[in-house]
Amino acid sequence: MFSIGIGKGTKNKQGSWLEAYYPCIWLNPAQSVVDAIEGLCDISAPQGTAELSPSDLTKIIGQCEAGANDAIVLQTLIDADQNALICWMQTDGPIESTPAAYLKLHLLSKCLVRPNALNLDGIFAQLPNVAWTSDGAIDIAEIDEAVLSARLSNQHLEILSVDKFPKLTNYLIPPGVRIADSARVRLGAYLGQGTTVMHEGFVNFNAGAEGPNMVEGRISQGVFVAKGSDLGGSASTAGTLSGGGNEVLSIGEDCLISANAGTGISLGDRCTIEAGLYITPGTIIDVIDEDGQSVKTLKARELSGHSDLLFIRHSQSGTVQCRTNRQAIALNQTLHQHN
Amino acid sequence: MFSIGIGKGTKNKQGSWLEAYYPCIWLNPAQSVVDAIEGLCDISAPQGTAELSPSDLTKIIGQCEAGANDAIVLQTLIDADQNALICWMQTDGPIESTPAAYLKLHLLSKCLVRPNALNLDGIFAQLPNVAWTSDGAIDIAEIDEAVLSARLSNQHLEILSVDKFPKLTNYLIPPGVRIADSARVRLGAYLGQGTTVMHEGFVNFNAGAEGPNMVEGRISQGVFVAKGSDLGGSASTAGTLSGGGNEVLSIGEDCLISANAGTGISLGDRCTIEAGLYITPGTIIDVIDEDGQSVKTLKARELSGHSDLLFIRHSQSGTVQCRTNRQAIALNQTLHQHN
């Protein structure tokens, strides 16, 4: 069994799933858990969902370690005397339903699986476009009526987003992170311990930071930033969706992509891009040695993934240069200390 | 009759309008609708507002096509046994009241009128600065008391914005759009079918996208982006308000303004600005022919509105160049397909 999630979900008036929330989730669950569930519902299909009654949940809780998060969640569901949603996937296959899409997004955000390690085929098709409101998820087809109805009841319905992906924080908050504006991080983002996403930061689904990291720029879908690397305000990592190339970028450790800078190539460790400079794969770059001599000219993509590079645009000649990065990134210790 | 809106509004404690919401709206309404309304209230003034009772609404609904959106909205108001607000404008004249300002903003966001096609004179003066809260619109003069009062009742009052313009989504959600962070799109934005505004996207009032478009950058007041064009993350279109010039920009079809790039000139069709490059009207540009030869040097404003241009800053010489754009913009099909 690849993964199982137990929780609650929201359906529209037609009975179709809008979203699912799994406070209890397993990656490669123990056989005892699988056995317990197998006795309660038919999980022979490659992936599917079912409803579990409080008495069903009592049987599963017997397989959990006492006091563990899973046990606490299941006990809360039992105490509330409510049915729960279960979603299972025998393998990491293409996504065939909304609950399955949410299961995979949870796996990423729970930091159980790293970005680019899951099969996300079908995710766009299986995620309905939802109005995310102060009353929770509402189907787009039902939103006009809901807004008018709220007005007529002297209630205010706040619509925070109209999107296929919800915000991360309404599902879970990874340990040891700060997210200054929760609208900027989608469910499916991977935020390792010690990651701070500032107001201008952004993390897409299937993207993330290993932690600790200071993220004031944009981590595009597929991009993973290793520990100690910082993205300055509005820093850009080129995505593979609209307008981007095909290469999925990665940023190594202890890099700094400065404010308003950007990269279309992967960076190794200890690389710096100066403020305001955007490196695209086709940027022609003068490589400068430690004595300040130009040693060769090449396209940026040839430097993809290399370490200890400093990228600048020479302010007199306008030439984009790559030098050996001898400048350590001095991070504010207090800042990182009190995450 | 230019336009009529029927809905609800919010007043402050002094009885002044803070905002108005028109789920039922007509541009150039049929004479039969005008006649029905004329029998209920005096609409001889060039523009004005009145209150309509449920029985008044019943008379108007008789003029609507059964099952149409207008009829549904009016029936809902009647069923709720509430008076409604009506606002009319005989002509597209200067805005003389808050409800009239909201009527024009609705016309834009309902995609009934394109940006720059309405007379918006007086809009700043007629829109009060409002605290947009989890309890709806509250007058700035009343907000301190409301915050304290909520605290003393162990309630939380969330203040999402303090602005003359509200967010679009609390009034209406145009069909076939996604808006990842609703705080980034003002009422009065025009979002055509298939427009996706990502987290870093922004659309001002009287500005918009024809659709389909991927908007990860900022569409300033007055700017209109034609179908198929994409704005990368933090891409800028220079506005005519603070710090901008006088020319209202337009972006043609199938353009790409890449991440962290910007333009102060209009673009025709199939133009690209490379990542990180900002073209201002005064930027001196080398025009390069298909053989890579410089053919002339001119100011960017002379290229305003031309098609098939690729703008780059040469990474060796630092010279801003304009080349013929032979590179098609490959958009992620799945993304556009599942809007």
Next chain:
Amino acid sequence: MFSIGIGKGTKNKQGSWLEAYYPCIWLNPAQSVVDAIEGLCDISAPQGTAELSPSDLTKIIGQCEAGANDAIVLQTLIDADQNALICWMQTDGPIESTPAAYLKLHLLSKCLVRPNALNLDGIFAQLPNVAWTSDGAIDIAEIDEAVLSARLSNQHLEILSVDKFPKLTNYLIPPGVRIADSARVRLGAYLGQGTTVMHEGFVNFNAGAEGPNMVEGRISQGVFVAKGSDLGGSASTAGTLSGGGNEVLSIGEDCLISANAGTGISLGDRCTIEAGLYITPGTIIDVIDEDGQSVKTLKARELSGHSDLLFIRHSQSGTVQCRTNRQAIALNQTLHQHN
């Protein structure tokens, strides 16, 4: 006595402070106020907190000017028959508690003290990381349970931010300001009369704008922008925290940092940085005289704080130049008029 605040706060389930709100606040309070408070609680410690009963508040209100904001707030507390939180600081010493941290943040946002004029030592350590929700402040350790519990009650709990600093607007709205997206301005920001923070604007704590100002860019911690200066969309002011230098920047009067531009040096008055150009302290700059002749070459940090400078990157040579700024910044009058 340096400062006193009276209001309400939120504690977690362990009884530790999460945040404090002081609608009534004094900087250097009159001795009569101090005397009144001294009779009610022991304020001999350099800084501390206590609880005040309605009858205590009645004694303090006797020292306030009738009809003043303080008197109104205290009377509201008395009428609600609730105990209040009082926090005092004898001197502007290092911050030793959460309520004291909030007292200093209020002093800044009430515009009673300018950025960089307060001792903020210890602020990161004294501010707990909090989940800011539609139900107010919730301890991170309690948030999983709160989210699940809301789901089981068919309630929606919206988590807007996970951060040490709350948003400004939930505490106070400075007079004469607009804040288009309240998620972008932290408590502790100083926003003078006439400041507009647009959707892409950002103001950190201990940073701000004198007003009037149009802020569409980022004002980093410690940075102060004098009146009449505008920051274009995504404009960056280099901070002293992650990735930044040690110098705290200031921006003089009537400057324009254009869209997607940035500065790592202080600007005097009437300076302009063209769109898309980032000046770092180490940028080598050609200084051009009024006749267009290069007079010298120096590092940008040598120009820090000078007035009447125009920074551009020459679009033919790629050279960063500094010219005398003869172009006045034409601000849209209507815009500034109707703040």
